Amino acid sequence: xxxxxxxxxxxxxxxxxLSVNRIVGPVKKGEDQHGRSLxxxxxxxxxxxxxxDYGQTIHSAKNYFLPYRENLCxxxxxxxxxxxxGDWHKEVDYGVYAPLVLFGLHPxxxxxxxxxxxxxxxxxxxxxxYGEKRANMFIVGHSCSPQPFCFCKSMGTDSAxxxxxxxxxxxxxxxxxxxxxxxxxxLLEQIDCHDPDSREHHRYMDLMEAKEALYVAHVDTxxxxxxxxxxxxxxxxxxxxxxxxxxxxxxxxxxxxYCYGVEEQVDMDFTRAHKEKRLYSCNLLDFAAVAGGHNFxxxxxxxxxxxxxxxxxxxxxxxxESLCVGCGRCGQSCLAHITxxxxxxxxxxxxxxxxxx
Amino acid sequence: xxxxxxxxxxPVARPKVAFFELSSCEGCQLQLLNNEAxxxxxxxxxxxxxxxxxxxxxxxxxxxxxxxxxxxxRDEEERLRVIREQAKVVVALGSCACFGxxxxxKNRFNDLEWVKxxxxxxxxxxxxxxxxxxxxxxxxxxxxxxPIKKEEVERIVTALVLGEQIHHPQYPVCxxxxxxxxxxxxxxxxxxxxxxxxxxxxxxxxxxxxGCWGCRGPAPEANLSQxxxxxxxxGISQERMIDRLECFGGFAAFVAEVKEKKGEPK
Numbered sequence: 001x002x003x004x005x006x007x008x009x010x011x012x013x014x015x016x017x018l019s020v021n022r023i024v025g026p027v028k029k030g031e032d033q034h035g036r037s038l039x040x041x042x043x044x045x046x047x048x049x050x051x052x053d054y055g056q057t058i059h060s061a062k063n064y065f066l067p068y069r070e071n072l073c074x075x076x077x078x079x080x081x082x083x084x085x086g087d088w089h090k091e092v093d094y095g096v097y098a099p100l101v102l103f104g105l106h107p108x109x110x111x112x113x114x115x116x117x118x119x120x121x122x123x124x125x126x127x128x129x130y131g132e133k134r135a136n137m138f139i140v141g142h143s144c145s146p147q148p149f150c151f152c153k154s155m156g157t158d159s160a161x162x163x164x165x166x167x168x169x170x171x172x173x174x175x176x177x178x179x180x181x182x183x184x185x186x187l188l189e190q191i192d193c194h195d196p197d198s199r200e201h202h203r204y205m206d207l208m209e210a211k212e213a214l215y216v217a218h219v220d221t222x223x224x225x226x227x228x229x230x231x232x233x234x235x236x237x238x239x240x241x242x243x244x245x246x247x248x249x250x251x252x253x254x255x256x257x258y259c260y261g262v263e264e265q266v267d268m269d270f271t272r273a274h275k276e277k278r279l280y281s282c283n284l285l286d287f288a289a290v291a292g293g294h295n296f297x298x299x300x301x302x303x304x305x306x307x308x309x310x311x312x313x314x315x316x317x318x319x320x321e322s323l324c325v326g327c328g329r330c331g332q333s334c335l336a337h338i339t340x341x342x343x344x345x346x347x348x349x350x351x352x353x354x355x356x357x
Numbered sequence: 358x359x360x361x362x363x364x365x366x367x368p369v370a371r372p373k374v375a376f377f378e379l380s381s382c383e384g385c386q387l388q389l390l391n392n393e394a395x396x397x398x399x400x401x402x403x404x405x406x407x408x409x410x411x412x413x414x415x416x417x418x419x420x421x422x423x424x425x426x427x428x429x430x431r432d433e434e435e436r437l438r439v440i441r442e443q444a445k446v447v448v449a450l451g452s453c454a455c456f457g458x459x460x461x462x463k464n465r466f467n468d469l470e471w472v473k474x475x476x477x478x479x480x481x482x483x484x485x486x487x488x489x490x491x492x493x494x495x496x497x498x499x500x501x502x503x504p505i506k507k508e509e510v511e512r513i514v515t516a517l518v519l520g521e522q523i524h525h526p527q528y529p530v531c532x533x534x535x536x537x538x539x540x541x542x543x544x545x546x547x548x549x550x551x552x553x554x555x556x557x558x559x560x561x562x563x564x565x566x567x568g569c570w571g572c573r574g575p576a577p578e579a580n581l582s583q584x585x586x587x588x589x590x591x592g593i594s595q596e597r598m599i600d601r602l603e604c605f606g607g608f609a610a611f612v613a614e615v616k617e618k619k620g621e622p623k
Binding site: 245246 | 362363364365369395398399401402511512514515519527528529531532535536538540541543544545546551552553576577578580582583584586587
C-alpha cells in the first residue's frame with residue numbers, strides 16, 4: 001500500500017477533480033427531537049454538503065449498489081392482431097450509465113461491500129446488476145469515530161484493508177491517505193501531497209491507538225457458530241420475538257442484507273411487463289411462505305432467529321467471516337431496541353445458565 | 358366500445374365494471390379519475406357502466422362492483438345486497454368500505470341518539486352504528502387506504518382482468534418508509550402507526566413528515582403490544598395513541614381490548 005499526506009485544505013481540490021462524476025456521500029438530513037444531527041448518503045453537489053464528520057448514517061449506502069427497488073427486465077409484447085401468439089422481446093438494463101464516487105464510506109461499509117462481493121460476484125452465478133455498479137465505482141473511505149453502538153471492532157471490520165481506491169484518515173489539519181488503486185494514485189498526483197515522514201507515521205499510529213479506546217459496545221464472537229447451534233431452542237429467542245415488529249427495518253438499513261423478492265407487473269395496455277426486484281427481509285411474515293400456502297416461519301421469533309443465524313452462523317460457515325459488520329444501524333433504527341450485542345449476549349447467557357445446572 | 362384484447366395471444370375479456378358509493382366522501386373514486394396519464398388505459402381494460410363521478414349513464418349490468426363507503430343506514434344494506442346478487446366480484450374500495458373509515462368514529466359513543474342530536478339537531482335523519490361492507494355481505498377483495506392509492510388499484514384491476522392472484526403486502530409501512538430513506542417520525546417526537554399498519558401506500562404520509570394514522574388497517578402480524586411500549590417510552594399518551602388507532606376503524610378490535618382493560622365502556 002502507498003501512503004501520502006496532504007493538507008486538509010486540499011480536500012476541496014480532490015472533490016472538485018472527482019466531481020465530473022456523480023458523487024454520493026454523507027449529508028445531513030435533519031435533526032432529531034433532541035437536536036442531534038441525522039445523516040444519510042445522498043448525491044452531493046458541493047463539498048459544503050459533505051459531512052465527513054458524521055457519526056453514522058441512518059441507512060447504509062446500499063441503495064447505490066443494491067437498490068431497494070430495481071427493474072430486472074422489461075418485456076415488450078407484439079401480439080395485437082397477429083393471431084398466432086405474437087412475439088415478445090426482453091430488455092435488460094443494468095442501469096449503470098456513469099461512474100459513481102462513494103465519498104466518505106467508513107470501514108464498516110467498505111467491509112460490507114467486500115462481503116457482498118463474495119456472495120454476489122464470487123459464486124457460480126454472479127449478479128450482473130450488482131457487478132456493473134461495483135465495476136463503475138470509485139470509493140473514497142474516511143476514518144470514523146466509533147459511536148456508542150458501534151461494534152465493528154468485535155466483527156473485525158473496524159479497519160478496511162481492501163475494497164477502496166483511497167482511504168483518508170483525518171489528522172487535524174492533515175489527511176493521511178492510503179492508496180489502493182492506480183486511479184487513486186493518479187488522482188493524488190493532481191493535488192499537493194507528499195510522502196509521510198516518520199513523525200506523520202507516528203501521528204497516524206497514535207490516532208489508531210486512541211480509536212481503540214472509544215469502543216463501548218462489544219460482541220463476543222468466540223465459538224459463536226456453535227453456541228448458536230446449541231442454543232437453537234433457547235427461550236431468549238421467544239423473548240426477542242415478542243418485541244419484534246416484523247417490520248423489516250433492520251434489513252432495510254443493513255449494509256449487507258441482500259435478500260429480495262421479485263414481482264411481475266403487466267402494464268394496463270398489455271404491451272409491456274416488468275420484473276421488479278425489491279429488497280425483502282427475513283423478518284417479514286411471508287418470507288418463508290411457499291406455494292400451497294405453507295409458512296415455514298410463521299412466528300416472529302423464528303424469523304428473527306434466522307436473521308441472526310444467517311449473519312452469525314451460516315455465513316461464517318460458508319465464508320469464514322460474519323455477514324455482520326457491526327455498524328449498529330439495525331439496533332439504532334429498531335423501535336423495539338433489538339440490538340445485536342444484546343441479542344448475542346442473551347444467547348450466550350443462556351449457554352452459561354446451562355453451565356450452572 | 359368493445360375491443361378484442363389479447364395478452365400473449367390469449368383473448369382477454371373486458372369486464373363490465375360499476376362504481377357505487379355508500380356513506381363516504383367519494384374521494385376514492387375521484388382518485389381513479391385523477392390519474393389522467395393512465396385513465397385511457399384503465400378504460401380500455403374495463404368497461405365502466407356506472408360511475409357517478411365520471412359519467413351520466415348508469416347500468417345494472419356489471420360483473421365487478423367497486424363499492425366505496427360504509428353502511429350507516431338500512432337502505433344502504435339493502436342496496437349492498439342487490440349489488441352482491443348482481444356482481445361476480447365485490448370490491449370494498451377504501452377504508453370506509455373495509456373498516457368503516459372515518460365514519461365509524463361515532464361508534465365510540467354509546468348513545469347514538471345523543472350523537473344524532475348533537476350533529477343534526479332536530480333534523481330528522483336515520484343513522485345507525487357504522488358497519489364495514491363485510492358485516493353485511495361477503496366481500497371478495499379489499500382495497501385499503503384513505504384514500505386508495507390509484508397505482509395500487511390499477512395493479513389490482515390488471516391482475517383481476519388477467520386472472521392473476523392478488524397479493525397485498527404482508528409487512529408494515531416501516532418497510533416502505535425505510536426504502537424511501539425517510540427520517541423515522543418517532544425520532545422527530547411524532548407518533549406513527551407505521552410499525553403496525555399494512556403497507557402498500559409507499560409510506561405516503563411519513564414521506565411527507567406526517568406520522569401514519571393507520572388508514573390501511575393492521576398488518577397481518579401487527580405487534581400492538583410492542584406499539585404500546587414504543588408510544589409509552591416516548592411519552593406519547595395512551596389517549597393519543599387510541600385516538601389515532603380509532604380514526605379509520607381498522608384497529609377497532611384492539612382499541613376495544615385496550616378500553617376494556619382500562620375499564621372504559623367500549
